[in-house]
Amino acid sequence: MRLLDWPLPEKITHFTPSSYETFRKCALQGVLSRSPQYKEFIYLNPKTLIGSVCHRIIESLGRGNFDDVQEGKLAEEIDKQYDELCSDLFVKSKNSIYPTQYSSPQKWPGYYMRLARLKVITHKLYQARKSNRSVIRTSGQFIEKQIEVFGGKLKGRPDRVVFVSSNEILIEDYKSGVIFDDESRILISIKQQMLFYSAILHKAFPEKRLRFRIVPFKGQPYEEIVDIKQANALAEKVVELLNEVNSIITGIESSSRSFHDLANPEIQNCRICSFKFRCNRYFDHSFPESELVSIRGNFIDFEQNTITLSVTTTTINQIVKIRHLSEPKYVFLRTLIVGTFVIFTEVKRVVSQGNILLFEPTIRTIALYE
Numbered sequence: 001m002r003l004l005d006w007p008l009p010e011k012i013t014h015f016t017p018s019s020y021e022t023f024r025k026c027a028l029q030g031v032l033s034r035s036p037q038y039k040e041f042i043y044l045n046p047k048t049l050i051g052s053v054c055h056r057i058i059e060s061l062g063r064g065n066f067d068d069v070q071e072g073k074l075a076e077e078i079d080k081q082y083d084e085l086c087s088d089l090f091v092k093s094k095n096s097i098y099p100t101q102y103s104s105p106q107k108w109p110g111y112y113m114r115l116a117r118l119k120v121i122t123h124k125l126y127q128a129r130k131s132n133r134s135v136i137r138t139s140g141q142f143i144e145k146q147i148e149v150f151g152g153k154l155k156g157r158p159d160r161v162v163f164v165s166s167n168e169i170l171i172e173d174y175k176s177g178v179i180f181d182d183e184s185r186i187l188i189s190i191k192q193q194m195l196f197y198s199a200i201l202h203k204a205f206p207e208k209r210l211r212f213r214i215v216p217f218k219g220q221p222y223e224e225i226v227d228i229k230q231a232n233a234l235a236e237k238v239v240e241l242l243n244e245v246n247s248i249i250t251g252i253e254s255s256s257r258s259f260h261d262l263a264n265p266e267i268q269n270c271r272i273c274s275f276k277f278r279c280n281r282y283f284d285h286s287f288p289e290s291e292l293v294s295i296r297g298n299f300i301d302f303e304q305n306t307i308t309l310s311v312t313t314t315t316i317n318q319i320v321k322i323r324h325l326s327e328p329k330y331v332f333l334r335t336l337i338v339g340t341f342v343i344f345t346e347v348k349r350v351v352s353q354g355n356i357l358l359f360e361p362t363i364r365t366i367a368l369y370e
């Protein structure tokens with residue numbers, strides 16, 4: 001497969017809590033994840049796929065799409081939608097760049113356990129909606145639509161917004177994964193997301209106090225009174241980052257800057273990034289050795305399903321072999337000419353042969369040439 005060209009540089013119009021989180025960690029990752037061509041390279045494991053299905057169902061329930069379902073039939077309806085959405089993603093994942101290891105979505109780890117938790121949480125949410133006491137309905141604008149403030153630069157839609165009293169608003173969000181870190185503190189990413197929503201709601205209802213509640217699929221909910229100063233400080237940072245990214249994009253358009261100026265290499269992020277193959281900053285960075293690595297170098301030969309490359313980076317300067325490349329997707333390697341620049345993602349290190357570093361492909365390996 002040939003290395004993709006860079007996408008067309010496009011200004012970012014707004015951030016949501018999740019896009020802000022991505023861009024905050026690495027703006028290059030954020031920009032590439034918006035390009036349809038690059039999206040194909042995002043590796044989605046079953047855990048992520050199930051999480052997105054759960055979130056879609058909760059969001060749908062929050063919009064009132066289950067209001068006409070009888071309470072006794074709710075579990076059955078959740079079963080049906082969960083099965084349909086997972087099956088749909090399963091078909092898509094079968095046709096993706098990364099072949100699936102599973103014969104059906106029901107074989108995904110955690111399939112039934114997450115469904116059981118989803119049923120519990122959706123039942124609670126269903127009852128809360130039916131109680132008719134406090135979901136914001138004043139003008140119908142906040143339950144169905146995204147809330148936009150700061151000239152449209154911040155947008156977001158919490159799972160549920162509640163008027164607790166005439167002067168207090170509760171922001172509720174449902175989480176399918178863990179919500180606390182190792183020291184039992186709420187995860188920073190979740191806190192930031194809640195502050196993001198709070199900044200938006202404060203702008204819309206400046207006279208009201210705000211509180212947020214995180215409802216995990218498993219375990220007790222977590223509640224906190226919002227510190228408005230913190231929320232506003234976050235909103236300022238969001239707008240600042242948006243302007244900074246757009247200024248680099250303007251530079252890319254005029255060729256005075258490069259896409260690499262958006263990169264922010266950090267081990268935690270880069271380890272799971274799907275776009276390493278395009279990122280010079282990743283290859284230039286000296287990360288601690290890990291079992292899975294991405295390699296790029298100049299083609300020397302391809303024999304007995306083993307490619308030999310000459311690799312020169314800040315961390316490696318030697319001959320590398322990658323063996324067991326027998327799958328049809330690697331056939332093109334036979335046709336490469338000496339010196340062609342080749343990139344392999346996520347190969348696994350095995351015992352070296354003398355001075356030669358030896359690797360093998362994994363399910364996440366993609367081979368590209370430039």
Ligand code: SF4
Pocket residue numbers: 026027028029263264265266269270273274275276279281282
């Ligand atoms: S590899 Fe790291 S620096 Fe490069 S785009 Fe991905 S996260 Fe950003």
